[in-house]
Amino acid sequence: MFLRAxxxxxxxSSWLGRRDRxxxxxxxxxxxxxxxxxxxxxxxxxxxxxxxxxxFRSGLSWYDLGLYGFxxxxxxxxxxxxxxxxxxSPSGAQCDPRYTFLAPRGDSVAHPGxxxxxxxxxxxxxxxxxxxxxxxxxxxxxxxxxxxFWQGDEEDGHGRGSWYMVGPILRFSRPRRRLIIDxxxxxxxxxxxxxxxxxxxxxDGDLHEFHITVNDTALVTIYEPIPADLTSVGGPELGWLxxxxxxxxxxxxxxxxxxxxxxxxxxxxSSYEPLDDRGYERTRGYDYFHMNSVDxxxxxxxxVSGRHTHSVTCIDGSTGELLWTLGGKDNEFSDxxxxxxxxxxxxxxARWHGPNQITLFNNAANGDYDLNKTSYGALIELDIPARRxxxxxxxxxxxxxxxxxxxxLQVLDTGNVLVGWxxxxxxxxxxxxxxxxxDVHFGASAYYSFGRIVxxxxxxxxxxxTPNTLPDAAxxxxxxxxxxxxxxxxxxxxxxxxxxxxxxxMTFAMTDxxxxxxxxxxIPLPPDITSYFRVCxxxxxxxxxxxxxxxxRSSQSSRRNFLTIHWGVLLIAIFASxxxxxxxxxxxxxxxxxxxxxxxxxxxxxxxxxxxxxxxEHARLPI
Ligand SMILES: *[C@@H]1O[C@H](CO)[C@@H](O)[C@H](O)[C@H]1NC(C)=O
Ligand SMILES: *[C@@H]1O[C@H](CO)[C@@H](O)[C@H](O)[C@H]1NC(C)=O
Ligand SMILES: *[C@@H]1O[C@H](CO)[C@@H](O)[C@H](O)[C@H]1NC(C)=O
Ligand SMILES: *[C@@H]1O[C@H](CO)[C@@H](O)[C@H](O)[C@H]1NC(C)=O
Numbered sequence: 001m002f003l004r005a006x007x008x009x010x011x012x013s014s015w016l017g018r019r020d021r022x023x024x025x026x027x028x029x030x031x032x033x034x035x036x037x038x039x040x041x042x043x044x045x046x047x048x049x050x051x052x053x054x055x056f057r058s059g060l061s062w063y064d065l066g067l068y069g070f071x072x073x074x075x076x077x078x079x080x081x082x083x084x085x086x087x088x089s090p091s092g093a094q095c096d097p098r099y100t101f102l103a104p105r106g107d108s109v110a111h112p113g114x115x116x117x118x119x120x121x122x123x124x125x126x127x128x129x130x131x132x133x134x135x136x137x138x139x140x141x142x143x144x145x146x147x148x149f150w151q152g153d154e155e156d157g158h159g160r161g162s163w164y165m166v167g168p169i170l171r172f173s174r175p176r177r178r179l180i181i182d183x184x185x186x187x188x189x190x191x192x193x194x195x196x197x198x199x200x201x202x203x204d205g206d207l208h209e210f211h212i213t214v215n216d217t218a219l220v221t222i223y224e225p226i227p228a229d230l231t232s233v234g235g236p237e238l239g240w241l242x243x244x245x246x247x248x249x250x251x252x253x254x255x256x257x258x259x260x261x262x263x264x265x266x267x268x269x270s271s272y273e274p275l276d277d278r279g280y281e282r283t284r285g286y287d288y289f290h291m292n293s294v295d296x297x298x299x300x301x302x303x304v305s306g307r308h309t310h311s312v313t314c315i316d317g318s319t320g321e322l323l324w325t326l327g328g329k330d331n332e333f334s335d336x337x338x339x340x341x342x343x344x345x346x347x348x349x350a351r352w353h354g355p356n357q358i359t360l361f362n363n364a365a366n367g368d369y370d371l372n373k374t375s376y377g378a379l380i381e382l383d384i385p386a387r388r389x390x391x392x393x394x395x396x397x398x399x400x401x402x403x404x405x406x407x408x409l410q411v412l413d414t415g416n417v418l419v420g421w422x423x424x425x426x427x428x429x430x431x432x433x434x435x436x437x438x439d440v441h442f443g444a445s446a447y448y449s450f451g452r453i454v455x456x457x458x459x460x461x462x463x464x465x466t467p468n469t470l471p472d473a474a475x476x477x478x479x480x481x482x483x484x485x486x487x488x489x490x491x492x493x494x495x496x497x498x499x500x501x502x503x504x505x506m507t508f509a510m511t512d513x514x515x516x517x518x519x520x521x522x523i524p525l526p527p528d529i530t531s532y533f534r535v536c537x538x539x540x541x542x543x544x545x546x547x548x549x550x551x552x553r554s555s556q557s558s559r560r561n562f563l564t565i566h567w568g569v570l571l572i573a574i575f576a577s578x579x580x581x582x583x584x585x586x587x588x589x590x591x592x593x594x595x596x597x598x599x600x601x602x603x604x605x606x607x608x609x610x611x612x613x614x615x616x617e618h619a620r621l622p623i
Contacts, residue, residue, distance in 0.1 A: 053371070053449035057399065063087040064399075066444035071108035071425065071453035076520045077481035078474040081128050082110035083519070084442040084453075086121030095119045095429055095438035096412060099488075101459045103136040103149065104425070104442060108452035114149050116463060116486075121440060123519040125465055125486035134159065134207040137459035141165065141212050141251060145463060146194065150207045157287055158223040158242070159207030165195040165251075199247055200256035207456070208292040209246070217257060218249045219294040219302075225285040232269040235286060239279040241268060244291030244306060260315055262289040262306065265322050270329045272345070273308035297352040305350035305360065310343075312350040312360060326358075326382070326389060333382070333389040341380050341389035345373075348422065349408040349457070356382050357392070361407040361419065371449075374400045377409040377419040377430075395419050395430045399445055408457040420458030424448040427458040464488055466545070471537050473548040475525075482535045482548065483520040490516050491540040495523055498532035498550075506550070508534055529553055 056065070063072070064087070072085040084104060088095065097119045105112035113129035114136040127133075129151065136149040145167055152161015199205050203222045211219040222245040230239035244262035249255070271288035279286035290307040297303070300317030311328030315321070326333050327342050335342040344362040351359050358380050365373035377395030382388070395409070395417055406422025415432045425443030430436055443453035471484040482493050492515045496508035511533075514523045523535065532552050537545045 054446055055399070055402070055449060056446050060399075060446060061087060061089070064441065064445040066446055069108065069444070070447050070450075071104070071106070071110075071443045073110045076483060077476050078472040078483045078520055079485060081126055083115065083123035083126055084109075084117075084121075086117070087441045088121060089439050089441075093438035095440070096414065096416060096418070096460050098460050099124060099138075099463045100427065100440075101137045101147070101461065101463075102420070102427070102442075102455040102457070103133040104453055104455045105132060106425075106451060106453040108443065114147070116147075116465070121442075124463075124488060125467075131161065132159070132207065134456040135210055137457070138461040138463050139165075139212040142216055145461075146212075147463070148210055148212070150205065150210055152205065152207065154207060156284065157290065160204035161207065162205045163197040163210040163218070163220060164193055165197065166193050195251060197249065197251060197254075200249060200254070200259075203245070206291075209294050211294060211296075212251070213248075213296050214298075216251060218251050219246060219296060220249060221246050221291050221294060223287075223291075225282045226263060228263065228268060228279075228286075230268050230275065230279045230286055232267060233271070233275050233279075233286070233288075235268070235275050235279040240282050240285040241279060242285040242287045242289070244289035244304075246291060246294045246302070246304065248296070258302075258317065258320070260302065260304070260320050262291060262304075265313075266306065266309055266330070270311075271308045272310055272328070293349045293351070295351045297355065299355065303350050303352055303358060305347060307346050307348065307363075310345050310347065312347070312358065324384060324387070326380075333387045335389055337389070337391035340391040340394070341378075344378065345370075346405075348406060351409070351411070353379070353411060356384065358382065359409045359411060359417075361403075361409045361422070363403050363405065363407060363422070365402045365404045367404055370404070371402070373402055375403040375407065375421065375424075377417060379417075393432070393434045395428070395434050397421065397424075397426065397428055398436055398439060401426060401445070401448060404449070404451070406454060406456045408459075410459055412460060418458065418460050420455060421448075422456060423451050423454050425453040425455065429460075471535065471546050471548045473535055473551055475551060475553065479522045479524050480533075480535060480551065481520050481522050482537075484537055484546065487537060487545065489539045489545060490537040492516055492538045493521050493523060494536040494538050494544070495525075495529075496534050496536060497529045500531075506532065508532075513538070525553060 068085065073082040074085050075082045100117045103114045111126070111128040113127045114133045115126040116124040118124055131151050132154045134150045136147065138145050139148050146165045147167055148163060148165050150159060150161055150163050152159050197218055197220065199220055199222050203224060206221040206223050209219060209221040213219060223242045224245050225240050226243045228239055228241040229237050230241065231237050246260050247256055248258040250257055266289055268286065268288045273288055275286055278284050288308055291304060292307050293305040295303045296317065301323060302315040302317060304313045304315060306313065309328045311325050311330060313325045314323040316323055324332050327344055331342050333342050344360060346363040346366040348361045348363060353359055360378055362378050363375050364370065365375060378391055379393040381390045381392045401421050401424045403422045403424045408420045410418045412418055416437065417430045417432060418427060419430065420427045425448065426439065426441045426445065428436060429438040465486040465488040467484060467486040471482055473480055473482045484490060492513050494510055495512040497511045499507050499509055501507065511526060511529065512523065514521060530553060532550050534548050534550050536547045539545055
């Protein structure tokens with residue numbers, strides 16, 4: 001048996017064109033075995049946790065598989081920043097025609113900041129931000145629309161910043177690449193920031209909530225480190241925790257109307273958040289409550305979501321007392337839906353819908369340790385006197401997304417429901433009954449677990465933007481490209497050529513009018529435009545809204561700029577390819593030369609005939 005096997009292997013190796021080698025010393029296998037074990041351990045420790053985070057599933061589009069990148073984006077000729085390229089499904093889906101407000105950020109986002117997209121995912125307005133921007137949306141204050149957002153520094157899961165109200169007319173000048181301090185200064189001078197709201201007292205404004213009520217007051221969240229006894233969760237007796245605080249502030253006067261603090265009602269052990277090594281320092285407090293939304297209803301009752309207590313709490317607007325708690329360790333409700341109405345976990349964005357209904361976004365998952373949980377939006381009906389909760393509708397993503405953080409749910413005035421999937425770069429519009437109407441991805445879904453592109457919340461709403469900047473234009477080849485960041489009323493672009501009579505008080509005559517095709521419109525330059533021209537933005541009524549700077553067509557087109565960059569890249573690519581091909585050629589050539597000299601070289605031929613032992617020696621030489 002043994003003999004036959006070895007002669008078979010001998011035949012096989014000579015068939016492969018190799019010479020037989022002397023028997024391997026078993027001791028030489030030890031390093032190989034150790035190596036294999038090491039490789040397996042490394043694979044298990046580092047590669048496997050990453051691999052199981054991939055969410056490949058059948059039927060993913062090229063976009064979702066990442067063919068165009070984790071967060072595909074597009075650039076423009078006339079505009080410096082890059083905006084996301086979205087994929088909308090099913091094809092031909094009827095999304096709500098209004099604008100989408102989001103603030104993408106993450107390692108795969110070229111230019112993070114607040115952003116308005118149209119219903120087809122095309123860019124309308126964006127602002128590139130160095131600080132973090134969150135909770136970007138349109139809200140009404142004293143009957144007028146404002147875009148509002150939080151801006152500041154994110155640290156330790158909460159924010160240190162302020163809330164900005166911009167409008168009613170969008171007057172953002174083109175952002176410049178400078179320091180944050182400059183941007184804030186610009187916000188005061190050039191941008192018409194109508195209000196910068198900060199919490200009352202020496203506190204930092206947190207990123208999670210800035211909600212304007214029907215009474216023109218603001219509900220805001222604050223994370224405040226306070227000394228606390230953490231022995232009930234195995235922590236120090238003289239420790240620190242982050243208290244969840246919310247304030248109601250009169251926006252016009254800055255007066256504090258109401259304040260509520262979580263530590264007076266929730267003890268540290270009502271949390272599901274592991275203590276780990278936290279709670280010993282003021283700057284690394286135990287984030288036991290993690291307040292992430294506040295709402296108020298017509299009865300004057302507040303609704304507060306505590307992510308780390310898995311609970312939603314109703315608070316009396318005059319006394320601050322708890323009226324009831326749904327979910328978590330302090331849950332008071334029986335569940336008529338087998339746990340689906342009360343056993344939400346790590347949730348976000350709890351809102352009132354009438355006196356007996358609330359919505360929330362149930363993340364279900366939190367971090368890497370809940371990998372098979374599925375997030376969903378929930379509409380929950382409450383029988384408050386009987387303390388009974390029923391899940392009326394759940395809003396599930398067709399790809400069963402797992403949003404390990406962030407997310408929101410907005411009930412649109414049409415009755416449809418918009419869910420922003422937070423940590424997963426997607427937003428989905430549902431019918432009230434929970435059918436998917438329109439699903440938009442702004443990142444490849446196979447990699448959502450890695451959080452390379454996220455948006456804390458996503459909203460839809462109407463918006464009228466008339467920037468006080470000039471429209472932007474850039475000549476490339478025989479076309480001019482025009483855009484106007486934030487302008488919502490442009491219907492077409494009018495090309496006007498200089499009449500050639502005198503450089504003082506230049507007059508221009510219309511030569512062409514082109515319908516707006518998206519954020520940026522390309523207008524081919526007719527041959528009779530040989531020098532100065534300009535482009536005017538025209539609204540649907542034919543009124544001119546704004547005009548670009550005067551442009552000049554020159555024989556040296558500015559496309560050369562792009563070409564130089566591309567030539568540079570091309571040269572590097574050619575050089576690298578040359579190196580690669582050369583290296584491969586050398587390797588293959590050496591190998592084949594070796595084989596030729598092994599098999600066909602004149603010296604080997606002689607050895608071949610003469611002595612097998614000798615031949616083996618020769619064959620081993622080059623190794
Ligand atoms: C939390 O700790 C307190 C004592 O500090 C104890 O009375 C209470 O039962 C604990 N609650 C839970 C949910 O463990
Ligand atoms: C608005 O103010 C009225 C009158 O003070 C009050 O009854 C109502 O509860 C308030 N609503 C909200 C959402 O603050
Ligand atoms: C996945 O979920 C099921 C129940 O839905 C649970 O029994 C199982 O332990 C979970 N697996 C992991 C790896 O979390
Ligand atoms: C240009 O216009 C200014 C005022 O509009 C006028 O004073 C000046 O005379 C004009 N120049 C020419 C060459 O028409």
